[in-house]
Amino acid sequence: MADVLQKFTSSSPGRALLRRLGVQGPVVLPRHEPGRPEIAGPVLLGGTDAGRLRPALAGILRGAGVPVLRGDGADGPDHGPDPAALVFDATGLCGSAALAELYEFAHPLVRRLPVGGRVVIVGDVPEAAGSAGAATAAHALEGFTRSLGKELGRGGTCQLLRADPGAEQALDSPLRFLLSRRSAYVSGQVVRVGPPVGAHPSPRAGAPQAGRTVAVTGAARGIGAVVAELLARDGAHLLCLDLPARREELERTAARIGGTALAVDVTAADASEMIAAHLRERHGGVDVFVHNAGVTRDRTLARMARAEWDTVLDVNLGAVERITAALLADGPGGPVLRDGGALVCTSSIGGIAGNRGQTNYGAAKAGLIGLVRALAPVVAGRGVRVNAVAPGFIETDMTARMPLMVREAGRRMNSLGQGGLPVDVAEAVRWLAEPANAGVTGQVLRVCGQSLIGA
Incomplete structure (x- = not known):
């Protein structure tokens, strides 16, 4: 259903009214379009004197074909074109006083960002920072972000990348995604990047999934169908x-x-074995499995029938447990999920913040996070990575069918x-499934526009 408010505030009369009222309305988010650059440049790159990652970040940006402006005064706030994005290497910060370096960098620049501008802070992992002062500063970055x-x-949008020691070579894919139009509905998120898990191919433009097999549940329509479409566009064969x-x-x-179809109820007693056998016999295994199937049966707990509880828990969580176990079990030639593969689960903001009338759904979606x-x-x-997306309000x-208010x-x-939009969730799944994204595992990425509740 069309967002009437967004349509009005994007019109000339709507913008004029908002200016008179002194408030901002929702803008049309710039999203990725095939054939256009993923990252709008230029990017202004700054960092602390103690930062260790600025050369690596500059190399990633230049490798992506993005013009890089230096935030050290040479072509900084008062020189050169306005940046489309800001990247700040905050590694090495120690103590509260050092946070002023971040303020001095961002303060004169944030107003110059265009519609859909990006800010990415790269910092240390507090647990690995090395001292109380360094951990203090590293954790402060989360509140700032x-x-x-x-x-x-x-x-x-603004994001925080936490870089473990040894993560330098795995920052490429996360930085590109968070700066790109593909992450239009992701904001205020903290992503931890570790050393590469398994092989670490360089990002491949156009067909990062070429020669790979991907399976998506709940793919007939909605978000699942868009996930399948994007991964097929990346060169994968889709089941x-x-x-x-x-x-x-x-x-x-x-x-x-150009994919194939398998009609199966994931909660059937033999579904996990059927899916695993089909993938082994017809495709020789699978490289990426996306657990997207889900249902709701909303009702307050006092009024909820046991069947409504059981259905939601089984579709959203139980089936995921059983199918995953079947994919990872040893068999002829090894597990069905190949080495270097990826599992992506669809959780929900409901599993993080909870929703009234969704004790069943919230429990299932939170359980998925625990599983991941x-x-x-x-x-x-x-070399297998396991991650989840947690969508918020998606059209x-x-x-x-919800009531208007x-x-x-x-x-x-x-x-x-x-x-x-469904494509926002699909873009996040696409990124988590990308072979080059080898440093991100055990993560939950919230695709919620930075929900004001629970995120």
């Missing part, structure tokens, strides 16, 4: 899975992207002042 994300307006009742939709989706964090170190030795058929509240209660 989340607060600035709520101030930027005009579609601007699209959904309920037998949606077979016709599923087959149309698969045919549109527990499983990631177990499979890292095989789908389900949200279109509930829908409007969902749209506005985030820093970007609007609902996200």
Whole structure:
């Protein structure tokens, strides 16, 4: 359903009214379009005197073809073109006084950012910072990031990359994603980057999934169909899975992207073995498995029937547990999920903040986060990464059926002042599935426009 407020505030009369009222309205977010550069340049790069990552960050930006401005006064705040994004190497900061370096860098620049401007802070991991003062400064960056994300307006976003020792060679993919238009509905997030898990190929433009097999559940329509489309565009062969009742939709989706379809109820007693056997026999295994299937049966706990509890827990969590176990089990030639592969789960802001009437859904989606964090170190030795996305209010058929005031509240209660689109979730899944994104595992990326509740 169209966002009427966004449409009005994007018009000339709407903008004039907002100026008179002195308030900002939701802007149309600049999103990635095939054939256009992913990162709008130039990027102004600054850093602390003690920072260790500025040369690596500059190399990543230049490798992506992005003009780099230096934030050291040579072509900084009062020289050269306005930047489209700011990147600050905050590693090495120690103690509260040192945080003034971040203030001095960002203070004169944030007002010059365009619509959809980006700010990325790169800092140390507090637990590995080496001293109490360094840990203090490293953790302070999180509060700075989340607060600035709520101030930027005009579609601007702010993120924090925490770099473990040895993460230098794995920063490329995370930095590119967070600076790109692909992350339009991601803001105020903290992403930890560690040393590469398994092989670490360089980012490949155009076809990063070429020659790989990807499976997506819940792929007949909605977010799952868009996930499948993006990964097919990246060169993967897609196995699209959904309920037998949606077979016709599923087959149309698969045919549109050149993939294949498997109609299966993921909660069936034999579903996990059937899916694993199909992938082994027809595709020789799988490189990426996206757990996207989900349902809701909303009702307060006092009124919730046991069947409503069981259905939501089984579809959203139980089936994920069983299918994942089948993919990782040893078999002829090894596990179905190949070494160097990836698992991506679809959690929810509801599993982080909770929602009234969703004790079943909140428990299931929070359980997925626990599964991701527990499983990631177990499979890292095989080069397998496990991550999750946690969508907030996304414009789908389900949200279109919400009562008007509930829908409007969902749209506005985030820093970007609007609902996200299915493609926003799909872009996040695409990034987490990317082979070059080898330093990110055990993470939950919130695709919520920086929800004002629980995120």
